Every structure is written in C-alpha cells, then in structure tokens.
Amino acid sequence: MKNSFHFTIFSFLILPVTLLAQTKQDSLPAVLSLDQCIKYALQNQPAVRQASIDEAINEKNIGIALSAWLPQVNSNNSATHYFKGSPATGGGANGGTGVGTSSDIHNVSVLGIQATQVIYNNDVLLASKASKYSREYYKDNAYNSQIAVVADVSKAFYDVLLSQRQLDIIKEDIVRLQRSLKDATARYQAGVVDKTDYKQATIALNNAIASRKQTEEAIKSKSAFLRQQMGMPAERPLSLSYDSTRYEREAFIDTNQVLDYTNRIEYRQLEAQRNLTGLNVNYYRYGFLPSLSANGAYNLGYFSNKLGDLYGNSFPSLYAGLTLSIPIFTGGKRLQNLAKAHLQVDRADLDLIQTKNTINTQYTQALANYKSNYTNWQLLKQNVDLANDVYKVVSLQYREGIKTYLDVIVSQSDLRTAELNYFNALFQVLSSKIDLQRAMGTIGTFNKQ
Known part of the structure; x- marks a missing residue:
C-alpha cells in the first residue's frame, strides 16, 4: 500500500514533464x-x-x-606563535603600548582587509x-x-x-x-x-x-x-x-x-x-x-605572551597609498x-x-x-x-x-x-x-x- 502511494505521487510529479516533452515533440x-x-x-x-x-x-x-x-578587495589574516624571538620589540611593534619586550611576546596575529584599484595598466x-x-x-x-x-x-x-x-x-x-x-x-x-x-x-x-x-x-x-x-x-x-x-x-x-x-x-x-x-x-x-594603482588597508594587530589573552586587545592601523611600477630593462x-x-x-x-x-x-x-x-x-x-x-x-x-x-x-x-x-x-x-x-x-x- 505504501509503495502504491509513492508510485502515485511519483506519477503526478513526472506527468507534467512527460506532457511537456510530448508537446514539444508533437509541435512539428x-x-x-x-x-x-x-x-x-x-x-x-x-x-x-x-x-x-x-x-x-x-x-x-x-x-x-x-x-x-x-576594486580588488581581500582579507589577509594570520596567527603566529614564536618559539624563539619575536617581531615585537617593546613599544615598537605595538605602537608604544608597552605590551612587553620581545622575549615576552610569543603570539602575534594580524587581521585585516586590503583593497587595490587599478588606475592605469x-x-x-x-x-x-x-x-x-x-x-x-x-x-x-x-x-x-x-x-x-x-x-x-x-x-x-x-x-x-x-x-x-x-x-x-x-x-x-x-x-x-x-x-x-x-x-x-x-x-x-x-x-x-x-x-x-x-x-x-x-x-x-x-x-x-x-x-x-x-x-x-x-x-x-x-x-x-x-x-x-x-x-x-x-x-x-x-x-x-x-x-x-x-x-x-x-x-x-x-x-x-x-x-x-x-x-x-x-x-x-x-x-x-x-x-x-x-x-x-x-x-x-x-x-x-608604468603601471599605477591605488591601495589601502585596515589591519588589527594582536600581541600576547599567552595564547588565551591574544585577542584581548587590538592595535589598529590604517593606510592608503599609490603604487607605481616602472619597467626599466626587460x-x-x-x-x-x-x-x-x-x-x-x-x-x-x-x-x-x-x-x-x-x-x-x-x-x-x-x-x-x-x-x-x-x-x-x-x-x-x-x-x-x-x-x-x-x-x-x-x-x-x-x-x-x-x-x-x-x-x-x-x-x-x-x-x-x-x-x-x-x-x-x-x-x-x-x-x-x-x-x-x-x-x-x-x-x-x-x-x-
């Protein structure tokens, strides 16, 4: 009985498609x-x-x-753990915020969005x-x-x-x-x-x-x-x-x-x-x-010695500029x-x-x-x-x-x-x-x- 019911439903679903194909074939x-x-x-x-x-x-x-x-817009994000050394140096890496010395910072993460616009290429x-x-x-x-x-x-x-x-x-x-x-x-x-x-x-x-x-x-x-x-x-x-x-x-x-x-x-x-x-x-x-393009980015930097505290504070940066590429000798x-x-x-x-x-x-x-x-x-x-x-x-x-x-x-x-x-x-x-x-x-x- 259940199979008969399913077959009936399937027949009603497939019938319009069949009739449409038949109509198209018989239209000639x-x-x-x-x-x-x-x-x-x-x-x-x-x-x-x-x-x-x-x-x-x-x-x-x-x-x-x-x-x-x-415009070409991309989001480049990174998270890095340093076992030895760090790109952060006291106040240099974080804009003078005093997060710590390079020996204290082992985790660095950067979240950002970048955009470029071709002016001439x-x-x-x-x-x-x-x-x-x-x-x-x-x-x-x-x-x-x-x-x-x-x-x-x-x-x-x-x-x-x-x-x-x-x-x-x-x-x-x-x-x-x-x-x-x-x-x-x-x-x-x-x-x-x-x-x-x-x-x-x-x-x-x-x-x-x-x-x-x-x-x-x-x-x-x-x-x-x-x-x-x-x-x-x-x-x-x-x-x-x-x-x-x-x-x-x-x-x-x-x-x-x-x-x-x-x-x-x-x-x-x-x-x-x-x-x-x-x-x-x-x-x-x-x-x-030369090729000329405009570019800009907005980034959020995160620095922390402890991984759990990495995203506790952010250090934003925003910039815009022009890129000029000059072919000199090929x-x-x-x-x-x-x-x-x-x-x-x-x-x-x-x-x-x-x-x-x-x-x-x-x-x-x-x-x-x-x-x-x-x-x-x-x-x-x-x-x-x-x-x-x-x-x-x-x-x-x-x-x-x-x-x-x-x-x-x-x-x-x-x-x-x-x-x-x-x-x-x-x-x-x-x-x-x-x-x-x-x-x-x-x-x-x-x-x-």
Missing part, C-alpha cells in the same frame, strides 16, 4: 517543408548550439578580463580594447555555423526529394512496363509475335524493380543524413513536402548582383583577427609606460614582441588578400555552375513533354502492329530518362543556387542577430 507538423527543417536545425543542431555556447564563454572571458578595472587596457573585436569574432562565428546549417540542410533536403521523385518515376515506369508485359504476353499467346517481346518486357521490368529497391534504400540513407544535419533523433519519422511550382519559382536568382567581400563571414572574421593583432602592436609599443623582450606583432599584422593583411582571391574564385565558379545548370534545366523541361508524346504514339502504334516492341522499349527508356534528367537538373539548379548565395554571403532564411 507531420510533413516538413524546407523552412521548417531549417528552423528545427537552427534550434537543435549541436554545431549551432556549440557556437552559441562559445559566444557565451567569450562573454564570460571578457567579464573576467575587465573585472581587473574594478597596459594589460587591462588591452583587454578593454580587445573585447569589441572578440565579440565581433564570436558573433560572426555563431552566424557562420548557422549559415553552414542552412546550406547543408537545404542540400540534404533537396537530395532526399530528388531520390523520392526518382522513385516516383521508377514506380510509374514499372506500371508502364507491367502493362507492356501484359500486352506482349497476350500477343505472344495469340501467336501474333514471338517470345522475344515477352522476354524483353520481363528483362526491362526486372531492371526497373531492381532500380526501385536501390532507390528506396538510398532514400533511407539520405534521410538519415538529413536527420543528422537537422539534429533530429533517428526514431522520429521524417516526411518532406514537395511543391514543384514553388521550387521552379525559387530556382531563379539575379546573377547581376555585385560581389561584396564584407558579406562573407570568413572575411569579417579575418578582419576581427587582424584588428586584434593590431592591438598587440600598441600594447608592446607602450609597454614602457632584456629587449618588449622590442622583440613589438617586431613580432608587426610581422603578425603583415601576415594578417596577406590573409585578407588571399581570402579575397579565394572568395572571388568561389563566386566565379558558383556563378558559372548556376548558369550552366539553369540553362540545362530549361532545355530538359521541354524533353519531358516531347518524350511523353512520343511514348504515347509509339505505344498506340505497337498495339496496332505498326511499331515493334523494341520501339516501345526505346520510347519508355527515353521518357524515364527525360523525367529523371529533369528532376536531377531542377535540384542541381537549387543546389547550385545555394552555393552561389553562400559564395556571395547572402544565404540565409533567418535574420542575423
């Missing part, structure tokens, strides 16, 4: 569009979440570095200036991971849809081949043709069935890869929506846009790194300047670091030039691929209608005994090839559009924060 529609897949991936892909965590870690590091500008100044560029770098890094997810999920999405369309075409081809096999069998049994047509129809049908199985397995593999890119659990069913009109409309992109290097995240990250390197030049250039370390920083700036400038050349090459290649694929897709659209008309005419002529079965097989093969080439060309255009947008730095279905 049964059939996902590309935008929904991308949105899910941006929320669940580990790489995106890791980049967001890296950005948060950088904020903490900035806070740690900038905390040196704030080269290290802290560098941390303050570098915080701006480090924020930009990690913000762009998080954005770059989102761009990668958008591109990878989009391509994986199109790859799955392409295989699904190929499967649909193969299934339609199987239906046609089954009908042709039935016609060939009937004509063979009627003695109109020999068994060659029947066997050719069987061979073509078997090949189509094998292709269907191969494509079905390919869809499973590509769907698993899409789930990986989305950060979706393997056990969740995945069904994708297909809208041919929309994809044909989205295949177009303005190819007259001017390439802007600053749109590329990689270029902006290199600029941030270059700016950080430039700060090191000023850091070592002004490294000869063995040429500062000058060597300064020369090294200059070389690092020169190298960063060359990285920017190299990145510009790389971006320009990527853009030129992506633009050429897109234009080629777009032209190919436009031409292949016409082939589908032509091949379909040819198949219908040849199939009718075969039933009337005008064409041979070889002509039927050829027209079926042409129709299937035309349909497969069309969908392959369509998704190649969409994929090359993604590459072009990524090369231009304009990819994304989300707003940059």
